Amino acid sequence: MWEKLIHFVKNQPSKVLGIDIGTGAIKIACISSIQGHPKITQVHVCDLPSDSFQNDHFMDIDFLADLLRRELETAGISAKHAVTAVSGRMIFTRQVSFPVMKQEELQEAVRWDIEKYVPYPPESYYYDFAVLSERPEKTELEVFLVAAPQTMVDGISDILRKAGLTTLAIDIEPLAIYRTMESGENSLLVDIGAEVSHITVFQNGRPILARTIPVSGRRFTEDVMRSLKVTAREAENIKKGSFTNVQPQVSQLVIGLVSEIHRTVEYFQVQKKQISLEKLFLSGGGSRLSNLKEQLEKELDMPVLLHDPFKAIEVDNSFDLQYIRSIAPQMAVAVGLAMRGGEL
Ligand SMILES: Nc1ncnc2c1ncn2[C@@H]1O[C@H](COP(=O)(O)OP(=O)(O)OP(=O)(O)O)[C@@H](O)[C@H]1O
Ligand SMILES: [Mg+2]
Known part of the structure; x- marks a missing residue:
């Protein structure tokens, strides 16, 4: 895991914030380098009003910037350098094969081919790529393509700038989570957010497939509102409380998740028959739902674990461990972003 922090150790600044602006909550993690030794020194979660986003776009950049600035102040966070991410559902990812070639040639080849794959209008997005691995027969490179709409990326930079922060990098969620995962595992991770959930398949610890699925914390709250005839606020409190109050709704959620997980595993295994996925991790605020992990484990034929990003990096001993x-599974993206450190 330490090699994933190498850039943090090598580069200034000595404090870096990971800021995950989701549709339901802003999550902030601060890593400080104390005598060359990085550790988590501050964390903060703040729920967002439900109308902060519409059609996947920030409703009001000034409002969000102001809120972020105030939350940093309230939490006593003074670090100014931040790494943030474009939300998982706004990014396009795809694994494609290219003939083996040099990095510069590959850059050109991707530039020519990118429009074939990316579903956004030309010139309206930023893109990047990474070579995952060479196939054993050495005739092809497996390349992971990523694209994100410029409006989204520019909107995020504006929020940070207006909140008084310097953006070190804008990353993507699967890569941020990757930094917090154990190396070398073949696993699945389901991130249950406020608006949507994402399933990411990790092969040897690297993200190789990401899907967005229509399961979310907000939908779950709406189910609770409908079936228990309560207000949104009451439903939110009920779901954060005891399992017994929401048992039927959790069972429905589990049915939906299991079917999406099976579809993902089947799709993956059509392509990579020889690899078996060993375990499933849960992250995102929705995974804090009581008893969800246990219910999923009952239905799936694999171990289910709540993902703990704080295993990837030392946590200052002043924190209340409980x-x-x-909050650990909800903090995965923010911690992974902060771990990227000063690397530009
Ligand atoms: N203790 C809890 N029990 C159940 N649900 C919870 C709990 N705490 C938070 N949540 C739910 O988690 C969701 C927020 O999770 P998270 O912060 O991961 O979402 P987000 O990143 O803002 O959303 P998205 O990724 O979809 O944009 C909300 O729906 C919230 O109600
Ligand atoms: Mg999220």
């Missing part, structure tokens, strides 16, 4: 444990 609190840290309770």
Whole structure:
């Protein structure tokens, strides 16, 4: 895991914020380098009003910038350098094969081919790529393509700038989570957010497939509202409370998740028959739902674990461990972003 922090150790600044602006909550993690030794020194979660986003776009950049600035102030976070991410559902990812060639040639080849793959209008997006691995027969490179709409990326930079922060990098969620995962595992991770969930398949610890699925914390709240005839606020409190109050709704959620997980595993295994996925990790605020992990484990034929990004990096010993444990799965993206450190 330490090699994933190498850039942090090598480069200034000595404090870096990971800021995950989701549709339901802003999550902030601060890593400080104390005598060359990085550790988590601050964490903060703040729920967002439900109308902060519309059609996947920030409704009001000034409002969000102001809120972020105030939350940083309230939490006593003074670090100014931040790494943030474009939301998982706004990015396009795809694994494609190219003939083996040099990096510069590949850059040109991707530039020529990118429009074939990316579903956004030409010139309206930023893109990047990474070579995952050469196929054993050495005639092809497996390349992971990523594209994100410029409006989204520019909107995020504006929020950070207006909140008084310097953006070190804008990353993508699967890569941020990757930094917090154990190396070398073949696993699945389901991130249950406020608006949508993402399933990412990791092969040897690297993200190779990402899907967005229509399961979310907000839909779950709406189910609770409908079936228990309560207001949104009451439903939100009920779901964050005891399992017994929401048992039927959790069972429905589990049915939906299991079917999406099976579809993903089947799709993956059509392509990579020889690899078996060993375990499933849960992250995102929705995974804090009580008993969800246990219910999923009953239905799936694999171990299910709540992902703990704080295993990837030392946590300052001033934290209340129970609190840290309770927010851990929701903090995965923010911690992974901060771990990227000063690398530009
Ligand atoms: N203790 C809890 N029990 C159940 N649900 C919870 C709990 N805490 C937070 N949530 C839910 O988690 C969701 C927020 O999770 P998260 O912060 O991962 O979403 P997000 O990143 O803002 O959303 P998205 O990724 O979809 O944009 C909300 O729907 C919230 O109600
Ligand atoms: Mg999220």
